[in-house]
Amino acid sequence: MRASRTAAVVLRQFYLLRGSPVRLLPMIAWVAIDIVLWGFITRYLDTVTGPGLNFVGTLLGAVLLWDFLARVMQGVTTAFFEDVWSRNFLNMFASPLNISEYLSGLVITGVTTSLFGLAAMLILATLAFGLSFLAYGVAIVPFVLALFLTGIALGILGSAIVLRFGPASEWLIWPIPSVLSPFVGVFYPLSTLPGWMQAVAHGLAPSYVFEGMRSIVAGKGVPVTDLALGAGLALAYVVLACLAFARVYRYAIRTGLIARYSAESVS
Amino acid sequence: MTEASPPTAALSVIGLRRSFGNLMAVDDVSFEVRPGEIVGLVGPNGAGKTTIINMILGVLEPTSGTIRIAGVDLARGRSQALAHTNFAAAHAPLPGNLTVEQNLRVFGMIYGVSRLRRRIETLLGEYDLLRHRRTKCGVLSSGEQTRVTLAKAMLNKPGLLLLDEPTASIDPATARDIRARIAAFAAEDRGGVLWTSHNMYEVAEVCHRVLFLAHGKVLLEGEPARLIQEHGADTLEDLFVSVAHESLQPETEAN
Numbered sequence: 001m002r003a004s005r006t007a008a009v010v011l012r013q014f015y016l017l018r019g020s021p022v023r024l025l026p027m028i029a030w031v032a033i034d035i036v037l038w039g040f041i042t043r044y045l046d047t048v049t050g051p052g053l054n055f056v057g058t059l060l061g062a063v064l065l066w067d068f069l070a071r072v073m074q075g076v077t078t079a080f081f082e083d084v085w086s087r088n089f090l091n092m093f094a095s096p097l098n099i100s101e102y103l104s105g106l107v108i109t110g111v112t113t114s115l116f117g118l119a120a121m122l123i124l125a126t127l128a129f130g131l132s133f134l135a136y137g138v139a140i141v142p143f144v145l146a147l148f149l150t151g152i153a154l155g156i157l158g159s160a161i162v163l164r165f166g167p168a169s170e171w172l173i174w175p176i177p178s179v180l181s182p183f184v185g186v187f188y189p190l191s192t193l194p195g196w197m198q199a200v201a202h203g204l205a206p207s208y209v210f211e212g213m214r215s216i217v218a219g220k221g222v223p224v225t226d227l228a229l230g231a232g233l234a235l236a237y238v239v240l241a242c243l244a245f246a247r248v249y250r251y252a253i254r255t256g257l258i259a260r261y262s263a264e265s266v267s
Numbered sequence: 268m269t270e271a272s273p274p275t276a277a278l279s280v281i282g283l284r285r286s287f288g289n290l291m292a293v294d295d296v297s298f299e300v301r302p303g304e305i306v307g308l309v310g311p312n313g314a315g316k317t318t319i320i321n322m323i324l325g326v327l328e329p330t331s332g333t334i335r336i337a338g339v340d341l342a343r344g345r346s347q348a349l350a351h352t353n354f355a356a357a358h359a360p361l362p363g364n365l366t367v368e369q370n371l372r373v374f375g376m377i378y379g380v381s382r383l384r385r386r387i388e389t390l391l392g393e394y395d396l397l398r399h400r401r402t403k404c405g406v407l408s409s410g411e412q413t414r415v416t417l418a419k420a421m422l423n424k425p426g427l428l429l430l431d432e433p434t435a436s437i438d439p440a441t442a443r444d445i446r447a448r449i450a451a452f453a454a455e456d457r458g459g460v461l462w463t464s465h466n467m468y469e470v471a472e473v474c475h476r477v478l479f480l481a482h483g484k485v486l487l488e489g490e491p492a493r494l495i496q497e498h499g500a501d502t503l504e505d506l507f508v509s510v511a512h513e514s515l516q517p518e519t520e521a522n
Binding site: 002004005007008011012015016019020082086087088089090091092093094095096097098253254256258259 | 287317318321324325326327328345346347349350354356358359360361362363364365366369372373374376377378379403419
């Protein structure tokens with residue numbers, strides 16, 4: 001694996017961002033809208049409910065972290081889509097660039113761009129609504145890390161799906177965070193869910209993050225086992241997503257899909 | 268006195284086959300491209316030229332056969348083998364949302380070009396792109412885009428250069444200039460070139476050897492002038508037309 005090739009993938013994305021700052025705007029704009037909307041909702045809920053409940057800490061914090069996961073995922077997939085949109089597969093894949101170098105470049109780009117969104121979210125939530133992540137203590141680090149890894153895994157998996165099924169399958173990718181959110185208990189404890197949804201939730205790393213957050217806000221301490229499970233699952237997702245992408249890539253080479261990608265299938 | 272061993276072929280293709288369902292697109296094709304040699308790959312549409320190029324570029328897996336680039340088996344050392352190649356294809360323009368210079372820098376890094384800045388400057392001059400260096404490729408004319416693609420293909424001074432109709436959309440004067448540059452590249456840098464084209468005058472002018480392909484098989488192979496003479500044709504184009512016509516005969520009769 002050569003660092004210069006990964007750097008080339010990142011440099012290409014940097015040139016695109018610098019040449020068209022509009023690309024950065026969605027990273028900040030949608031997040032800001034969510035923070036403002038949920039900031040006022042939680043502020044209102046705090047005024048109409050009894051003392052002891054902290055909706056800013058639970059709901060707004062959860063919204064922020066969930067948005068962060070979605071931004072990481074979109075950062076990775078958007079970097080991949082740039083090659084789809086500019087029909088650049090042949091130039092990239094008929095070169096010495098290998099899959100690990102390519103994916104590393106996408107991940108570095110996704111993580112970097114999502115950090116812009118995270119910074120904007122933190123500033124807005126702290127200044128406008130008094131949300132303090134310091135309240136979660138050092139446990140916030142593995143929380144964020146688990147979401148980071150899950151976002152990366154979803155981004156790579158989304159890219160694999162689009163590589164396999166063609167550009168038209170993009171619409172399948174964007175709603176993935178929304179589809180997952182009811183299962184992972186972003187806004188409510190997992191015990192609220194029916195049994196089958198809880199079973200699904202236990203296989204999803206973010207469920208442990210949000211349960212852990214609620215536990216801290218409720219003053220029950222950091223559920224270390226749950227956090228370790230969440231982080232371990234997230235790490236496993238990344239490995240599985242990379243394997244899935246590599247498998248789809250091999251399929252695309254075997255069938256000639258990459259060479260005829262605009263046709264969307266080889267049949 | 269010991270005899271010098273022959274230089275490693277820039278490209279060695281042995282028993283290459285590729286099928287798509289029941290269709291045999293490439294059928295037992297074997298050939299070599301030696302360093303400094305320009306080999307023309309010609310044939311009617313659907314003959315299998317681009318399929319062969321795609322397999323050599325590693326974006327399509329052969330059904331069977333071996334491809335060696337600079338002695339490296341593509342199936343075993345894909346990245347190492349492709350580091351010796353580069354390509355320009357009419358159907359693979361560089362991203363239109365990057366400038367000429369940005370594209371050359373990105374692909375220069377991918378191909379591991381040393382002294383990249385200097386190499387880019389040289390190529391911008393050679394391909395008459397200096398005034399377009401900060402222009403996005405998407406707004407260039409098709410001829411200018413072809414020149415950028417060729418500049419990219421020359422970035423790493425490849426041991427094997429693959430050209431898929433490189434002069435298809437450029438004016439005759441520029442096409443002549445480009446042919447001269449590629450001929451000079453083969454002669455001076457000892458790069459092997461595999462060139463597909465439908466322009467038989469161009470093929471006759473620059474190629475040392477020609478492979479006539481039809482229905483995925485090599486029907487004729489040899490030096491252009493010798494092939495014309497041996498088959499009693501007036502030009503390579505006449506020979507091409509007659510070979511293409513003959514190759515279609517059995518199919519037409521069967522139908």
